[in-house]
Amino acid sequence: MKLYDLELSGNCYKVRLFCALTGIDIELIPVDFLAGAHKQSPVIDLNPWGELPVLDDGKVVLRDSQAILVYLANKYEKTQWWPKDPAEQGEIVQWLSVASNEIQNGPCAARLVDKFGMALNKERTIEVSDRILPLVNAHLENNDWLALNRPTIADCAVFPYIGTAWEGGVDISGYTAIVNWIARIKELPGYTSMPGV
Amino acid sequence: MKLYDLELSGNCYKVRLFCALTGIDIELIPVDFLAGAHKQSPVIDLNPWGELPVLDDGKVVLRDSQAILVYLANKYEKTQWWPKDPAEQGEIVQWLSVASNEIQNGPCAARLVDKFGMALNKERTIEVSDRILPLVNAHLENNDWLALNRPTIADCAVFPYIGTAWEGGVDISGYTAIVNWIARIKELPGYTSMPGV
Known part of the structure; x- marks a missing residue:
């Protein structure tokens, strides 16, 4: 089972982190993103969307x-x-949507501008971050984990781009509940990090 | 089981459509969005994020x-x-992420600007639409449905804001495979529409 991977990608790190925390063995295939290898064979054949990560099982x-x-x-x-429980899956999917949308277009996009020079509207990335981070923080003031009172794939999906938010100029130090949640994640058995976290 | 609902919301329509197609009985509670009822009791107590829909079961x-x-x-x-199959769930979740992110920030956001006067960057909504719609169209050139060669919740999640894209000035008439897919959805037993589709 291969993961076409970029070390600096938080989206790839979501998968690496989950595999590390659960002891799933996965072969990492580094993709030379700066050279555009994700838009060439074999990656583009596996994923015509030209994005990483790609899982090949x-x-x-x-x-x-x-x-x-979800698959793994x-x-x-x-x-x-x-x-497998309906309500429990629903609770987690709420956070997968947040990871796909607000986290991607907030702190992740801010980092893409500052760290990789992508031509996105920086102001908008800060607006999205300023809306979503207080909501996440308020949730974590009453919950140790995002869903089900325990670590789930919701945490793996949301954490990477909050953990690297400072690289996009998004300061999370005032969000105490988020800071404490990050500390809890880092203490999980098997935890692995990524550059910037 | 109550759905706090807004008739003109594509996100609410995703749920109404799925329930209609599958014969699930759900009580619709109309929320006076323009009057801000989603930011007042009882809706804000159920969903502190102040968004619709909200399911109360x-x-x-x-x-x-x-x-x-997913829950329903x-x-x-x-x-x-x-x-329940891992690969099948994975295939569907790919499209739930697209619904949460690119469809929401592309055609949905374009409609929010044109139809509801929201202060979003219209140019950006068109850029996102112009990237995602060809990818969806290309997929549908080889597939009758988004996932698993049959109607799934992936179609329910992605369809509403493509079906109303014209209300945001996004012209889908050139995307023949998408147009044909919409026609297939409309022919499903139990199909229900929303204003603008």
């Missing part, structure tokens, strides 16, 4: 980090991280 | 349309629409 090929988390947790029966 | 309260689709399909064992 033989007959199963998946783009999108949230989809990969389900395949390896990590029901602590992705249960 | 007694002990289970969910925001986020994707999460509600799972609760009512609509495994045609949300199966």
Whole structure:
């Protein structure tokens, strides 16, 4: 099982982190993103969207980090991280949507501007961050984890771009509940980091 | 089971459509959005994020349309629409992420500007639409449905804001595969529409 991977990508880190925390063995295939290797064979053949990560598990090929988390947790029966109960799945999917949308277009996009020089509207990335981070913080004031009172794939999906938010000029130090949640994640058995976290 | 609902919201329509297609009985509670009722009791107590839809199923309260689709399909064992197989769930979640992110920030946001006067960057909404719609169209050139070669919650999540894209000045008439897919959706037994579709 191969993960086409970029070390500096928080989306790739979501998968690396989950695999580390759950002991899933995955072969990392580094992709030379700056040279555009994600838009060339073999990556573009596996994912015509030209994005990383891409999971290649033989007959199963998946783009999108949230989809990969669901697939892996389900395949390896990590029901602590992705249960089968309807209400519990619903609770987690709420956070997968936040990871896909607000976190991606807030702190992640701010970092893409500052760290990688992408031509996005920086002001908008800060607006989105300023809306979503207080909501996440308020939730974490009453909950140790994003969903189900335990670590789940919701935490793996939301954490990477909050943990690297400072690289986009987004200061999270005032969000005490988020800061404490990050500390809890870093103490989980098997935890692995990425540059910038 | 109550859905706090706004008729003109595509996110609410995702849930109404799924319930209509699968025969799930749900009580619609219209929310006076223009009067700000989503930011007042009882809605804000159920969803501090101040967004619609909100599902109130007694002990289970969910925001986020994707999460509600997963919950309902799972609760009512609509495994045609949300199966239990890891690879199949992964394939669908790819599209739930697209619905949360690119569709929301592309055609949905363009409509929010044109139809509701929201102060978003219209140019950016068109850029996002111009990137995502060709990818969706290319996928549908080789597939009748977004995932699993059959209707799933992926179609329910992605369709509403593509079906109303013209209200944001996004012209989809050149995307033949998308146009044909919309026609297929409209022919599904139980199909229900929304204003603008």
